[in-house]
Amino acid sequence: MTLSQRIILYVLILTAGASWIFISSDPAGTSASGKTSAPQAGFTAPDFTLKTPEGEEYTLSELKGNAVLVNLWATWCPPCRAEMPAIQKMYDEYKDQGFVVLGVNMTYQDDPFAIGPFVSEYGLTFPILLDETSEVGAAYQVRSLPSSYFINRLGIITEVVIGGPMSEALLRTRIEEALK
Amino acid sequence: MLAVFQNLFAPPRHMLLLVIAAWLGLTLAEKRAERHGLSRDELNNITFYGLLAFIIGGRLSFVLQNIPIFIKSPAGILSINPDIFDPIGAAAAAIIIAAMYGQRRGLSLWPTLDALTLFFAILMVGIGLSHLAAGTAFGKETDLPWGINLWNAIRHPTQIYETLASLLIFGLLWFQKQSPRPGIFFLSYTALTAGAQLFIQAFREGSSLIFNSLNQNQVIAWAALALCFLAIELLLRQTKKAG
Numbered sequence: 001m002t003l004s005q006r007i008i009l010y011v012l013i014l015t016a017g018a019s020w021i022f023i024s025s026d027p028a029g030t031s032a033s034g035k036t037s038a039p040q041a042g043f044t045a046p047d048f049t050l051k052t053p054e055g056e057e058y059t060l061s062e063l064k065g066n067a068v069l070v071n072l073w074a075t076w077c078p079p080c081r082a083e084m085p086a087i088q089k090m091y092d093e094y095k096d097q098g099f100v101v102l103g104v105n106m107t108y109q110d111d112p113f114a115i116g117p118f119v120s121e122y123g124l125t126f127p128i129l130l131d132e133t134s135e136v137g138a139a140y141q142v143r144s145l146p147s148s149y150f151i152n153r154l155g156i157i158t159e160v161v162i163g164g165p166m167s168e169a170l171l172r173t174r175i176e177e178a179l180k
Numbered sequence: 181m182l183a184v185f186q187n188l189f190a191p192p193r194h195m196l197l198l199v200i201a202a203w204l205g206l207t208l209a210e211k212r213a214e215r216h217g218l219s220r221d222e223l224n225n226i227t228f229y230g231l232l233a234f235i236i237g238g239r240l241s242f243v244l245q246n247i248p249i250f251i252k253s254p255a256g257i258l259s260i261n262p263d264i265f266d267p268i269g270a271a272a273a274a275i276i277i278a279a280m281y282g283q284r285r286g287l288s289l290w291p292t293l294d295a296l297t298l299f300f301a302i303l304m305v306g307i308g309l310s311h312l313a314a315g316t317a318f319g320k321e322t323d324l325p326w327g328i329n330l331w332n333a334i335r336h337p338t339q340i341y342e343t344l345a346s347l348l349i350f351g352l353l354w355f356q357k358q359s360p361r362p363g364i365f366f367l368s369y370t371a372l373t374a375g376a377q378l379f380i381q382a383f384r385e386g387s388s389l390i391f392n393s394l395n396q397n398q399v400i401a402w403a404a405l406a407l408c409f410l411a412i413e414l415l416l417r418q419t420k421k422a423g
């Protein structure tokens with residue numbers, strides 16, 4: 001191929017590429033934020049209402065205005081156990097700034113009698129919610145435990161952390177982002 | 181089938197796909213390394229140092245960007261959680277360390293990049309598959325028959341598009357004859373990848389915009405494509421002069 005043939009080819013390809021960029025530009029369709037609810041960063045967090053072992057009811061959407069960590073866990077899951085002290089510590093440190101933790105126990109795949117001793121052992125003071133019918137497990141499409149969803153004050157998921165244990169530093173970076 | 185794949189490689193297991201791709205890519209690149217004038221040992225060493233720098237650099241870059249937090253919780257620097265990671269810092273560290281190694285060992289730039297090209301090509305396949313397993317880099321909503329149900333909507337399977345494009349590019353490279361000039365092989369790969377991204381990014385959701393409406397990733401891919409054409413032309417001119 002001669003130089004002039006190559007240059008014509010380059011120009012044609014670059015012109016087609018530039019045209020494609022303009023044709024496919026879609027300012028309305030580039031962000032998932034707030035459009036649909038899904039357990040993924042950028043989407044509105046799927047709503048749920050669950051009860052604590054004491055029967056107190058919590059609805060996620062009613063916590064709008066706060067930064068929320070939805071932590072899905074089970075008593076038999078070692079990384080869930082390992083990250084609980086850090087979560088409790090961060091809850092104590094940030095709750096006055098509008099940070100809420102919802103510790104959702106996957107009760108449908110856990111021993112309900114192990115939950116009370118677990119909460120006492122780790123001295124957890126944030127709400128522990130019981131997912132007895134896998135309502136939250138299904139809505140959040142849980143495939144690994146622990147799964148953590150950081151939700152900003154507008155109810156949008158800012159970060160998803162699958163697996164653990166989360167360190168204090170990781171929690172701090174994600175919480176401060178959600179509190180912005 | 182998609183559900184089985186996504187369950188099997190659900191995060192954090194999706195990172196296994198990257199490890200497998202890196203191993204496979206290195207194995208295939210090794211087979212062709214000498215064709216580009218690089219020994220297998222040199223290829224292994226540069227990849228090893230590059231990957232090591234990628235891992236350490238990604239962690240360090242994240243820490244540096246969040247220094248006040250890590251001063252409060254210094255143990256977090258050594259946390260095993262892979263989320264404490266900055267991929268851009270990681271890539272920069274890998275490039276710097278690989279360049280330093282290459283310079284120290286007297287390796288020529290273009291033959292080295294040519295030898296690494298198959299590694300990059302397979303790694304891109306792994307990245308596409310890991311996106312598919314994790315459900316990240318997802319597409320816009322569509323009513324096309326090949327749309328996939330992801331995040332409560334039928335979407336363009338952009339992860340499958342990028343995997344197929346990467347496989348196709350790898351196939352083209354694997355069967356390509358010896359390039360006439362060192363660097364053309366790598367630049368051809370980069371141009372093809374940039375072209376594929378320019379096309380596929382149009383179907384991705386959540387991309388950043390520039391000038392209020394243009395997809396930033398597409399603009400970057402277009403610029404990369406233009407630079408590749410320029411570099412190919414310069415290399416061909418050098419060859420002509422030398423000849």
